[in-house]
Amino acid sequence: MEPSKVIQAMYTDDDVLMSAVKKVKAEKHHIEEIYTPFPVHGLDKAMGLAPTRIAITSFMYGCVGLIVAILMMKFIMIDDWPQDIGGKPSFSYMENMPAFVPIMFELTVFFAAHLMVITFYLRSKMWPFKKAENPDPRTTDDHFLMEIGVHGNEKELTRFLKETGAVEINLIDKAH
């Protein structure tokens, strides 16, 4: 269950944040969320995020694109309207396949790229007119914010977070 109160610790340096995350994890506190202005390498592993599967979806979308291209070429150029262009008739798929390779490639890339990006936007809840959810405007600039759930241990937690190098600590009541 999501705790109703969270503590927000601000950091100004990614190295300090990383060491803080490791300390917090070692103390077995649960990190709700971390907001950073740039990708901090190794942060996802340190805070225990599962690796992203978005590259796999991209591969699958690419396969879909390839299949779509193959079927489309087969239907349009062979089945539905076989043409005799310059004395080179379109009678069997295999004979004409080399001419379709560019289209197959382009559609594979088209599907892989666009569907992956759409998946990314939807999974991360991003679209035009979406309201941003970073709790502090400084987190897109040069500050890092770690959110930790509070279970009646705020005093102790505040002291602990200060020790990890946090420059600002706020207790937020998340009224649901």
Added chain:
Amino acid sequence: MAINRSAEAMTIFSVIQAGLFPIIHMGRPWLGYWVLPIPNAYGSLWVNFNSPLLWDVFAISTYLSVSMVFWWTGLLPDFAMIRDRAVKPFQKKIYSLVSFGWSGRAKDWQRFEEVSLVLAGLATPLVLSVHTIVSFDFATSVIPGWHTTIFPPYFVAGAIFSGFAMVQTLLIIMRKVCNLEDYITVQHIELMNIVIMITGSIVGVAYITELFIAWYSGVEYEQYAFLNRATGPYAWAYWMMMSCNVFSPQFMWFKRLRTSIMFSFFISIVVNVGMWFERFVIIVTSLHRDYLPSSWTMFSPTFVDIGIFIGTIGFFFTLFLLYARTFPVIAQAEVKTILKSSGERYKRIRESGATLVGTGTDERTSGKVVTAVKSSVEKLKKKEMSSDKSEMKDSLMASIGSFDLNTQTPDDLKKIKGVGPKMEEVLNTIGIYSFLQVSKMTKKEYDLLDSITGSFPGRAERDDWSGQAKKLIN
């Protein structure tokens, strides 16, 4: 890292222009959507998927849309930063619209990194494919001078060559106008020059291969096409192309020339002109004299041709200038990952075993915690003050770097506003001789300097010596 954003922008804007040409030349541009495979109401009728012109439709639209999505995804964090820093409500509204509500969660960044990687991987073969397929438009025809197998790699190299030259032209201006000297460095310009030199040489090899194969093939039409290019009525265009594209980049073998900004700019313009002539040579010389001598003619552009040409250039620059005015032209989230001055400091603190409490506090962090922190910072400062001057000198030199009089020549520090002959002497006795050293000074170093010299407190900071020194270095 500093040039990718603008290079992508330039690519997208030029592809938009490139896409306009076939649409304009369709004759009935409002029926342009007929190039798409749309089912016909009157029975079976489809576009011809055997035609390289149709491959091109797919190649260019995929290339344009994927580049656009790649570019925009990279822009999201930077748009979000502008959104969160915007003061005026209108700007805030616009940037929150275009930033798609980017929040910068750890999971978002994890996906962002993966998506960027995959898109970059997809975009690379896409670049190859789009230029290859454009070259097929020519190479699969039977016109002498076009019907050559060297075309795909030749067009790819030519595209990289002219693309880098155009990036060079635009960014050298942008760097100056927007004061981006610290981000788009001379090293960037030098590396781009090396790419221009290498791809220019590849293009040169392709030109010569064309000539050789024309001779070697024994096809007299092919032989005549190339003889006509080099010695016919359009020889001036051919030799213009040769000298601009093959000869001029060879100057980049010299370190002095490729690190000179003015010279790089000059060569980039020359290459742009040369690549325009390359297209002119390929299209005009091959068409003006084909198999039938009775139809031989010279090309004279109408006002419509010239108008379309100038119009698309104008359209390109309109888009690019709008971009330069309103978009973050440097991929800032990326640059932030490598630009930091604080790393060393934290490492020192950690290794000395001291606590990290409040070490990162600045005037923008607020709350009760800060006051306690500030006092400890001040205590630290006081401690520094009380130590003797030579120690201060050492720490000052450690942070701005030392200067060896025997191997280096000192700069004229009097060029900095606020430094007189006397101050220069004082600086020299401390060990500061070069602009480079001065440019590395920050608030901490200024304070140290003030307490060493004891004269004109705050002067260096007010006059922004380090900023001035940075300008003097460039």
